[in-house]
Amino acid sequence: MSQASSIQRLLNEFERLPGIGPKSAQRIVYWLLNGDTEAARRLAGAIIDVKESVRFCSCCFNYAEGETCGICESAALGKRDKSIVCVVSEPRDITAIERTGEHAGTYHVLGGALSPLENIGPNDLKIRELIQRLQGDEVHEVLVATNSNVEGEATASYLALLIKPLGVRVTRLASGLPVGGDLEFADELTLGRAIESRYEL
Amino acid sequence: MSQASSIQRLLNEFERLPGIGPKSAQRIVYWLLNGDTEAARRLAGAIIDVKESVRFCSCCFNYAEGETCGICESAALGKRDKSIVCVVSEPRDITAIERTGEHAGTYHVLGGALSPLENIGPNDLKIRELIQRLQGDEVHEVLVATNSNVEGEATASYLALLIKPLGVRVTRLASGLPVGGDLEFADELTLGRAIESRYEL
Numbered sequence: 001m002s003q004a005s006s007i008q009r010l011l012n013e014f015e016r017l018p019g020i021g022p023k024s025a026q027r028i029v030y031w032l033l034n035g036d037t038e039a040a041r042r043l044a045g046a047i048i049d050v051k052e053s054v055r056f057c058s059c060c061f062n063y064a065e066g067e068t069c070g071i072c073e074s075a076a077l078g079k080r081d082k083s084i085v086c087v088v089s090e091p092r093d094i095t096a097i098e099r100t101g102e103h104a105g106t107y108h109v110l111g112g113a114l115s116p117l118e119n120i121g122p123n124d125l126k127i128r129e130l131i132q133r134l135q136g137d138e139v140h141e142v143l144v145a146t147n148s149n150v151e152g153e154a155t156a157s158y159l160a161l162l163i164k165p166l167g168v169r170v171t172r173l174a175s176g177l178p179v180g181g182d183l184e185f186a187d188e189l190t191l192g193r194a195i196e197s198r199y200e201l
Numbered sequence: 202m203s204q205a206s207s208i209q210r211l212l213n214e215f216e217r218l219p220g221i222g223p224k225s226a227q228r229i230v231y232w233l234l235n236g237d238t239e240a241a242r243r244l245a246g247a248i249i250d251v252k253e254s255v256r257f258c259s260c261c262f263n264y265a266e267g268e269t270c271g272i273c274e275s276a277a278l279g280k281r282d283k284s285i286v287c288v289v290s291e292p293r294d295i296t297a298i299e300r301t302g303e304h305a306g307t308y309h310v311l312g313g314a315l316s317p318l319e320n321i322g323p324n325d326l327k328i329r330e331l332i333q334r335l336q337g338d339e340v341h342e343v344l345v346a347t348n349s350n351v352e353g354e355a356t357a358s359y360l361a362l363l364i365k366p367l368g369v370r371v372t373r374l375a376s377g378l379p380v381g382g383d384l385e386f387a388d389e390l391t392l393g394r395a396i397e398s399r400y401e402l
Contacts, residue, residue, distance in 0.1 A: 007264060012247075017229045026293065046211040
């Protein structure tokens with residue numbers, strides 16, 4: 001009652017967003033109320049826009065605005081290496097990998113990872129579409145960049161079983177100490193993996 | 202380039218909001234992309250709505266959707282005590298005080314606090330309007346609930362000087378230890394004020 005109803009409604013909508021609690025929502029709503037209408041309109045417009053114009057790339061299932069995403073378009077123009085495909089669970093993983101600048105190839109988004117517990121099987125992921133992309137001899141390597149958890153590892157193993165017979169190299173992201181990380185804070189599994197995968201100096 | 206441009210634009214818009222960094226913005230944007238269009242539309246609609254329908258209460262300068270805010274409306278209906286007016290800097294302070302359930306009176310929003318450094322003088326605040334509300338003998342007490350910082354204290358002193366001659370009681374929020382707070386973590390100013398304002402048991 002102390003709050004205008006449209007303010008209360010906006011507070012509720014912001015609180016629904018991930019990582020936004022009541023305090024953050026309030027801060028944002030008062031910021032919008034204090035700010036100029038143009039800024040609020042731009043935010044609202046951008047939200048509508050993203051839902052209207054974004055769909056899945058027909059080739060790699062990344063988010064795209066046209067038929068294919070920017071990365072697949074670059075690849076088609078010969079600006080990216082089509083011989084190595086990085087397989088990820090979600091489009092957001094592409095952003096993380098792109099930030100490293102270490103992958104010059106293309107991507108394939110599975111849309112999740114195998115998880116018997118959540119009833120996610122091979123048919124729920126874009127695995128058939130991945131295998132189709134590997135027909136022909138354009139692709140020489142599939143780098144499986146699923147998460148380093150049970151589901152991600154299971155998905156990686158499953159993909160390796162499927163893809164190796166096609167004569168395509170299957171690689172996996174390395175596990176080990178985070179760069180800049182302290183030994184004493186590493187969990188035993190990570191440290192164990194780092195020892196196992198030790199390399200010659 | 203790895204990002205569709207409408208996604209990038211929405212990321213930028215969210216990063217502009219207070220307390221939202223690149224990581225939070227990304228989390229929210231991907232949540233919106235994964236979610237249903239209806240949720241996104243509701244959020245966008247609520248943003249537009251709040252800017253279109255919210256203005257200032259003509260009586261107390263709280264946010265309102267009509268001519269007056271919900272609190273002033275309640276007061277007009279005799280549901281709130283019109284004899285005590287709580288003076289705050291910003292509408293958001295009303296929310297904080299309403300949550301305590303300790304103030305049954307009305308409010309007056311100054312729209313800031315006196316600050317020579319920021320060139321905010323009495324004429325930049327709704328002080329004239331407050332004095333106008335005190336004409337007549339409806340109001341018996343003004344509780345000054347500005348922040349407990351230099352600007353807030355200066356504003357409180359200034360208001361006391363203006364209002365006391367009108368025969369209206371002027372009170373101020375108490376300073377002291379936060380409830381549940383430890384002595385050892387209290388800063389010396391707060392603890393000093395708590396000693397100064399000690400009360401008989």
